[in-house]
Amino acid sequence: MNTSIQNITAPLVQAGRIGVFLMRMLAGLRLSASLMRSTMQQSYLVGARSLVIIMICGFFVGMVLSLQAINALQQFGASDQVSLLVGKSLFRELGPVLTALLFAGRAGTAVAAEIGLMRATSQIDAMELMAIDPIQRIALPRFLAGVISVPLLTAMFNALAIMGSVVFSIGVMGLDPGIFWSKLQTSVYFGEDFMGGIYKSMVFGGLVSLIAVYFGYNAQPTGAGVGTATTNTVVLSSVLILIFDFIMTSFFA
Amino acid sequence: MAMNPNDPIIRVRNLVFRRGSRVILDDVSMDIPRGGIVAIMGPSGVGKTTILRLISGQLKPDSGSVEVNGTMVSEMSEKALHEFRKDVGVLLQNGALFTDLTVFENVATPVREHSNLPEPVLRRLVMAKLHSVGLGGTEDLMPHELSGGMARRVALARAVVLDPKIVLFDEPMAGLDPIAISTVSRLMRETNDSLGLTSIVVTHNVAQMKKLVDFCYIIAAGKIAGEGPPGDLGSSEDPAVDQFMNGKVDGPIPFHYDASGKNWSLLG
Numbered sequence: 034m035n036t037s038i039q040n041i042t043a044p045l046v047q048a049g050r051i052g053v054f055l056m057r058m059l060a061g062l063r064l065s066a067s068l069m070r071s072t073m074q075q076s077y078l079v080g081a082r083s084l085v086i087i088m089i090c091g092f093f094v095g096m097v098l099s100l101q102a103i104n105a106l107q108q109f110g111a112s113d114q115v116s117l118l119v120g121k122s123l124f125r126e127l128g129p130v131l132t133a134l135l136f137a138g139r140a141g142t143a144v145a146a147e148i149g150l151m152r153a154t155s156q157i158d159a160m161e162l163m164a165i166d167p168i169q170r171i172a173l174p175r176f177l178a179g180v181i182s183v184p185l186l187t188a189m190f191n192a193l194a195i196m197g198s199v200v201f202s203i204g205v206m207g208l209d210p211g212i213f214w215s216k217l218q219t220s221v222y223f224g225e226d227f228m229g230g231i232y233k234s235m236v237f238g239g240l241v242s243l244i245a246v247y248f249g250y251n252a253q254p255t256g257a258g259v260g261t262a263t264t265n266t267v268v269l270s271s272v273l274i275l276i277f278d279f280i281m282t283s284f285f286a
Numbered sequence: 287m288a289m290n291p292n293d294p295i296i297r298v299r300n301l302v303f304r305r306g307s308r309v310i311l312d313d314v315s316m317d318i319p320r321g322g323i324v325a326i327m328g329p330s331g332v333g334k335t336t337i338l339r340l341i342s343g344q345l346k347p348d349s350g351s352v353e354v355n356g357t358m359v360s361e362m363s364e365k366a367l368h369e370f371r372k373d374v375g376v377l378l379q380n381g382a383l384f385t386d387l388t389v390f391e392n393v394a395t396p397v398r399e400h401s402n403l404p405e406p407v408l409r410r411l412v413m414a415k416l417h418s419v420g421l422g423g424t425e426d427l428m429p430h431e432l433s434g435g436m437a438r439r440v441a442l443a444r445a446v447v448l449d450p451k452i453v454l455f456d457e458p459m460a461g462l463d464p465i466a467i468s469t470v471s472r473l474m475r476e477t478n479d480s481l482g483l484t485s486i487v488v489t490h491n492v493a494q495m496k497k498l499v500d501f502c503y504i505i506a507a508g509k510i511a512g513e514g515p516p517g518d519l520g521s522s523e524d525p526a527v528d529q530f531m532n533g534k535v536d537g538p539i540p541f542h543y544d545a546s547g548k549n550w551s552l553l554g
């Protein structure tokens with residue numbers, strides 16, 4: 034009986050702990066040169082280093098999206114609408130969501146494992162004993178780096194996906210480039226479609242990096258503990274990305 | 287060696303610490319004399335590291351007190367604790383160097399955090415500390431490029447870079463080769479005496495401690511089993527002290543884990 038109650042309360046307790054962790058992180062936020070420096074360094078590690086995988090995936094997503102769209106639209110003789118369909122679905126949903134999922138797998142795991150290993154080798158204890166707040170020092174720059182990087186990566190993903198679409202629709206299927214670009218220009222909106230997706234991706238970036246630093250910071254100081262932390266990071270952030278996507282889209286779109 | 291037993295820098299009184307229902311420390315009292323190197327020894331898992339954490343304020347005792355320089359550590363606010371820790375250097379098990387920073391940045395970290403020294407002054411300070419542990423020229427290496435003994439010496443330089451009054455060592459020689467042990471040991475003595483520190487060393491290695499420390503506390507079963515200069519303890523009458531100092535299997539320190547609190551698990 035006790036365990037069935039715990040089954041319900043455990044996720045809530047966990048959510049509360051993550052919330053408290055976020056508050057502790059943001060409460061100590063002071064703009065300083067060292068914070069800027071380490072945020073920039075982390076943005077390089079989690080952001081710039083994820084560029085290649087994001088670009089390759091974006092390119093192929095753009096191609097397969099065009100392939101499916103052209104197949105479907107051809108039945109109505111509307112295959113020249115492909116850039117509209119690709120642009121809307123990409124900028125609003127696929128770009129932000131897929132980028133965030135890839136980011137969780139590429140960078141979230143790395144962050145969780147790195148911080149978990151710091152825990153396991155008592156580096157976090159050492160900081161506390163030097164009167165350095167490890168949450169400010171380790172967690173905050175990585176969190177900020179996620180919030181900054183994911184929107185930029187999403188923009189990159191989108192750009193490469195459009196290029197993939199161009200290659201497939203124009204290069205392979207022989208659609209007219211003028212129609213392709215003019216449809217994209219007139220029917221896909223920068224504010225609503227493109228920026229709407231970018232705002233969502235900021236939230237996703239914060240979500241993934243918050244979960245990664247939280248699980249890394251609270252990892253058991255063993256090899257298995259670090260493994261659990263990275264697994265939990267990917268599982269929980271993937272699920273939450275999709276849940277938050279629906280919530281945000283239904284409220285704001 | 288100025289040792290004035292009437293004027294201890296750290297006073298531990300009737301310390302009790304529990305983990306769940308398990309009593310880790312039971313009524314431990316110690317006086318750490320100013321300027322000395324004191325060892326806290328005992329079998330693994332007996333709560334030696336716990337004592338260091340209680341002294342540095344990382345843990346709070348269930349009852350009893352820790353008094354450092356006349357101030358109660360156990361009653362300090364977060365802010366007071368923050369200030370207090372600048373005066374306490376710590377060398378953790380395996381050094382705990384920050385693996386993402388160079389040797390220089392590792393030693394510089396506490397200084398950067400707690401002062402606004404201009405970069406050239408900071409550089410001189412850090413390099414002086416590195417030279418004092420014989421590692422000038424390693425400043426650009428990463429921690430994984432150092433041998434175990436070198437890493438421990440960098441950690442020593444980092445522990446004393448803010449010129450603390452007290453340095454806590456947690457198993458400073460564990461896992462080192464004999465030469466590195468002697469080097470670290472000599473450095474600990476030199477730093478302690480030249481900077482006028484008080485050092486507390488937690489260890490289970492009897493042979494090294496006999497050469498290094500001025501005074502020993504031996505902990506067994508959560509209590510102080512013996513205390514005195516290391517030379518005297520080897521011939522102690524106390525069975526627990528004798529068992530530990532001379533490495534005997536049979537004696538009052540049990541071979542079996544105390545599972546008395548665990549019976550419920552067998553009953554489902």
